[in-house]
Amino acid sequence: MKKKELLKGLWSQHPIYRQLLGMCPTLAVTTTAINGIAMGLAVIFVLFFSEFVVASIKRIVPHQVRIAVYTVIIATFVTIVDIFLKAQFPQISKNLGPYVPLIIVNCIILGRCEAFASKNKLSNSLLDALGMGVGFCWGLFVLGSIRELLGAGEILGQRLLPLNFDPLVVMILPAGAFLVLGFLVALMNQVERWKI
Amino acid sequence: MKQIFKICAVLTSICAICAFLLALTHNAAIGKIEENQKKAIQESINKLAPKTTRQEKIKVNNTLLWKLYKDNALIGYAAIASGQGYGGEIEIMTVTGPKLEKIKGIEIIKSNETPGLGSKISQKPFKAQFENLDVTTPITYSKTEPKKPGQIQTITGATISSKSVVEILNKKIKALRVNIQ
Numbered sequence: 001m002k003k004k005e006l007l008k009g010l011w012s013q014h015p016i017y018r019q020l021l022g023m024c025p026t027l028a029v030t031t032t033a034i035n036g037i038a039m040g041l042a043v044i045f046v047l048f049f050s051e052f053v054v055a056s057i058k059r060i061v062p063h064q065v066r067i068a069v070y071t072v073i074i075a076t077f078v079t080i081v082d083i084f085l086k087a088q089f090p091q092i093s094k095n096l097g098p099y100v101p102l103i104i105v106n107c108i109i110l111g112r113c114e115a116f117a118s119k120n121k122l123s124n125s126l127l128d129a130l131g132m133g134v135g136f137c138w139g140l141f142v143l144g145s146i147r148e149l150l151g152a153g154e155i156l157g158q159r160l161l162p163l164n165f166d167p168l169v170v171m172i173l174p175a176g177a178f179l180v181l182g183f184l185v186a187l188m189n190q191v192e193r194w195k196i
Numbered sequence: 197m198k199q200i201f202k203i204c205a206v207l208t209s210i211c212a213i214c215a216f217l218l219a220l221t222h223n224a225a226i227g228k229i230e231e232n233q234k235k236a237i238q239e240s241i242n243k244l245a246p247k248t249t250r251q252e253k254i255k256v257n258n259t260l261l262w263k264l265y266k267d268n269a270l271i272g273y274a275a276i277a278s279g280q281g282y283g284g285e286i287e288i289m290t291v292t293g294p295k296l297e298k299i300k301g302i303e304i305i306k307s308n309e310t311p312g313l314g315s316k317i318s319q320k321p322f323k324a325q326f327e328n329l330d331v332t333t334p335i336t337y338s339k340t341e342p343k344k345p346g347q348i349q350t351i352t353g354a355t356i357s358s359k360s361v362v363e364i365l366n367k368k369i370k371a372l373r374v375n376i377q
Contacts, residue, residue, distance in 0.1 A: 031311045065206065073214065097307075
């Protein structure tokens with residue numbers, strides 16, 4: 001087990017801000033901070049179990065059909081999450097709507113299965129899944145918080161800006177997602193440059 | 197040739213295992229999910245018509261309708277109105293007065309509207325506009341403060357979602373008028 005497999009997803013190889021993976025859910029669900037967290041948690045679960053299964057069966061999967069196999073495994077776990085949320089947390093399931101089934105096409109999960117879990121030891125794959133999942137989750141939370149703050153004056157439903165602040169509706173719209181993401185990626189790049 | 201058989205065997209067994217797992221989860225959860233849906237419908241009726249002491253569920257022209265009574269006096273009807281919104285189907289629980297002269301309130305049961313914009317149709321400021329709304333004539337909408345009775349204000353940036361709710365309700369009330377006769 002290597003500690004760096006866990007830590008790399010949190011900062012140096014951050015899935016959103018350094019690898020620019022999983023852009024579709026990143027841009028779509030981050031209209032509020034709470035949606036970002038819920039999506040992040042669902043992705044941590046799916047990523048962890050998918051990497052676990054992929055790393056366990058990597059020796060028996062023929063090379064030609066590995067992507068198909070990974071997709072079936074990912075889809076299974078996503079559907080389990082979807083059913084579980086509908087049964088136990090109907091309110092959260094209602095809020096996230098169609099975005100839970102769409103985790104299947106989140107390229108972070110397929111990307112990590114293909115690029116990491118299929119080539120590395122099981123223990124390292126699990127650390128990689130946790131690191132990348134938590135990294136994705138905080139990335140969504142930060143993006144969601146900034147958009148919610150500027151677009152509605154609130155974070156997690158708490159009013160933070162004065163009431164006379166006129167919300168910038170564009171921040172909730174897709175254009176706002178691209179703007180905030182662009183600034184955050186630029187900021188991350190600048191921080192990395194300062195380190196050198 | 198041998199390779200092809202190996203591929204088939206691996207793919208088939210993985211799909212079979214996944215299908216088995218999904219069937220298991222589905223079976224374990226389906227009862228709870230249906231219960232949740234029924235509960236959501238019941239809760240929305242209770243919220244919109246808290247004075248109801250007795251309900252009667254009837255089926256007219258293949259649509260469900262709840263007759264709401266308070267001490268044997270009919271106080272209104274509850275029905276689920278559904279139709280196309282901006283991002284998919286919208287389902288609205290509507291409670292009306294006994295003569296369909298006004299809406300007592302609405303609850304959004306299901307919607308896939310844009311989070312942060314169209315999704316505001318399920319929030320209080322928008323829903324509250326429908327409380328005790330006059331529906332003797334079809335509901336109208338305006339982008340500014342409503343001036344006439346039976347008019348509501350659309351949500352900024354979500355005109356289509358707001359418009360859809362109004363149209364779905366108008367259609368349902370028209371159908372209800374026929375059904376309760």
